[in-house]
Amino acid sequence: MEGILDPDVGNPAELRRLTGYKTYRRRWYLLGVICLLNCSNAMLWLSFAPVADETANYFQSSLVQVNWLSLVYLVISVPFGLVTTWILDTTGLKFSVIFSSWLNMIGSIIRFLSTVRFVDQGSQSYVCLLIGQCFCAAAQPLVLFSPTKLAALWFPEHQRATANMISSMSNPLGILIANLLSPFLVYEKEKIPLMIAVYAIPAVVACILATGGVCEKAPPIPPSASAINSTSEPFISGLKKLMKNKAYIILMVCFGAGIGIFTSFSALLEQILCVAGYSNFIAGLCGALFILFGIIGALLLGLYIDRTKKFEEVTKICFSLTALASIGFALASQLRKQIILLAVICSVFGFCGFSIYPICMELSVECSYPVGEGTSTGLIFISGQIQGIIYILLFQSLATPLADAKFSTCNTNEVLSLDWKVSTLVMAGICSFGACCFVHFFHTDYKRLHADTSNTSINRTDGEEATLPESSARD
Numbered sequence: 001m002e003g004i005l006d007p008d009v010g011n012p013a014e015l016r017r018l019t020g021y022k023t024y025r026r027r028w029y030l031l032g033v034i035c036l037l038n039c040s041n042a043m044l045w046l047s048f049a050p051v052a053d054e055t056a057n058y059f060q061s062s063l064v065q066v067n068w069l070s071l072v073y074l075v076i077s078v079p080f081g082l083v084t085t086w087i088l089d090t091t092g093l094k095f096s097v098i099f100s101s102w103l104n105m106i107g108s109i110i111r112f113l114s115t116v117r118f119v120d121q122g123s124q125s126y127v128c129l130l131i132g133q134c135f136c137a138a139a140q141p142l143v144l145f146s147p148t149k150l151a152a153l154w155f156p157e158h159q160r161a162t163a164n165m166i167s168s169m170s171n172p173l174g175i176l177i178a179n180l181l182s183p184f185l186v187y188e189k190e191k192i193p194l195m196i197a198v199y200a201i202p203a204v205v206a207c208i209l210a211t212g213g214v215c216e217k218a219p220p221i222p223p224s225a226s227a228i229n230s231t232s233e234p235f236i237s238g239l240k241k242l243m244k245n246k247a248y249i250i251l252m253v254c255f256g257a258g259i260g261i262f263t264s265f266s267a268l269l270e271q272i273l274c275v276a277g278y279s280n281f282i283a284g285l286c287g288a289l290f291i292l293f294g295i296i297g298a299l300l301l302g303l304y305i306d307r308t309k310k311f312e313e314v315t316k317i318c319f320s321l322t323a324l325a326s327i328g329f330a331l332a333s334q335l336r337k338q339i340i341l342l343a344v345i346c347s348v349f350g351f352c353g354f355s356i357y358p359i360c361m362e363l364s365v366e367c368s369y370p371v372g373e374g375t376s377t378g379l380i381f382i383s384g385q386i387q388g389i390i391y392i393l394l395f396q397s398l399a400t401p402l403a404d405a406k407f408s409t410c411n412t413n414e415v416l417s418l419d420w421k422v423s424t425l426v427m428a429g430i431c432s433f434g435a436c437c438f439v440h441f442f443h444t445d446y447k448r449l450h451a452d453t454s455n456t457s458i459n460r461t462d463g464e465e466a467t468l469p470e471s472s473a474r475d
Contacts, residue, residue: 042170048069055189072134078382144168160362172295238368253434255364293350326427
């Protein structure tokens with residue numbers, strides 16, 4: 001493919017004249033920068049969740065305050081998400097990536113300042129830490145909305161799903177690293193500063209690479225027919241179209257519920273399992289398997305989708321399996337000494353659930369084209385964040401104090417441990433209801449694919465087809 005489409009490798013001039021589309025090797029550098037930025041932001045987001053008890057002890061705070069270090073991402077991303085959709089579709093990919101990288105780096109530095117000597121321990125250090133989290137949270141919408149825009153602007157139609165999968169799954173990869181690295185580094189509360197310093201390094205590197213290497217908001221010549229019309233719809237007009245699009249509304253609500261459930265699951269997993277006697281290491285292992293198998297599933301499904309374009313069928317099957325896995329977790333998390341069972345269920349939960357994230361983002365663009373990618377994916381993300389806030393607060397309110405928790409490994413300053421049984425059952429119920437609604441009601445045409453395939457085709461020398469614009473080709 002590179003030998004035919006990349007101008008760097010001497011593709012035939014006649015083929016370029018006929019197609020009018022090109023791909024550029026620097027798209028892989030942009031993909032790498034966005035992947036690192038996505039991974040770093042996720043690590044900063046959930047770095048404290050796997051070691052919530054030690055964090056509470058170090059900063060002399062409660063578990064509720066520790067949960068706010070994760071919850072603040074959701075709260076801030078709702079108003080910032082609306083602004084982000086406009087920024088991404090109006091100012092372009094270059095500004096969005098650089099701006100988000102600076103917000104991410106500044107937030108990571110402020111987080112580290114909360115552990116230095118001149119900041120008093122207790123409430124003052126916690127406030128400083130929370131401010132740093134707020135900066136990182138402001139960067140999250142720009143970071144999460146960029147993969148779909150990058151895939152649409154820089155990659156041809158047969159690589160879009162894979163590119164989106166790679167950049168989108170770098171976010172759960174960051175969560176995976178946090179689930180493994182945080183318990184490994186923080187075996188006692190005095191190691192919290194070390195953990196915060198380690199997580200600041202990728203944020204600084206990502207900022208340097210983005211500022212120095214992202215030089216264009218779009219390629220000089222688009223890679224596909226649909227890329228020509230990307231973001232051609234005005235922002236306000238696009239919002240109005242989305243609100244009248246039945247398929248998009250269903251996807252926004254149902255997939256948003258899935259994002260909210262997975263956010264709650266990642267933030268509360270350690271607290272749910274420690275009551276049943278599982279250590280931070282086991283909770284981190286389950287969280288890591290949850291993410292790892294999600295990434296594996298996304299890789300396999302991304303390659304499959306790029307070949308078959310069966311977005312809807314794959315999404316509905318995975319949604320249904322995810323609902324079953326959520327029920328299994330709700331039951332298994334109440335049992336003691338069932339490490340293997342929990343590990344298997346978390347693996348299946350991640351494989352079926354996390355893997356459809358990039359597919360649903362692509363599906364949102366397919367059913368809403370030519371509305372800008374930042375707007376269509378952004379509203380779904382905002383829906384997920386709003387629901388995530390509701391679910392975390394709901395699950396915390398449903399958790400009841402346990403007078404007798406002799407098996408608990410929760411190491412906090414709080415007097416009583418919490419029973420999460422009702423919360424996990426409600427989580428499974430929400431997941432199952434969302435899956436049923438999506439399977440039954442969601443149906444759509446693939447509008448962006450139609451825009452690509454409606455053009456005249458020519459056979460490539462490697463046997464694939466390249467789309468042609470209906471108008472006269474551009475040199």
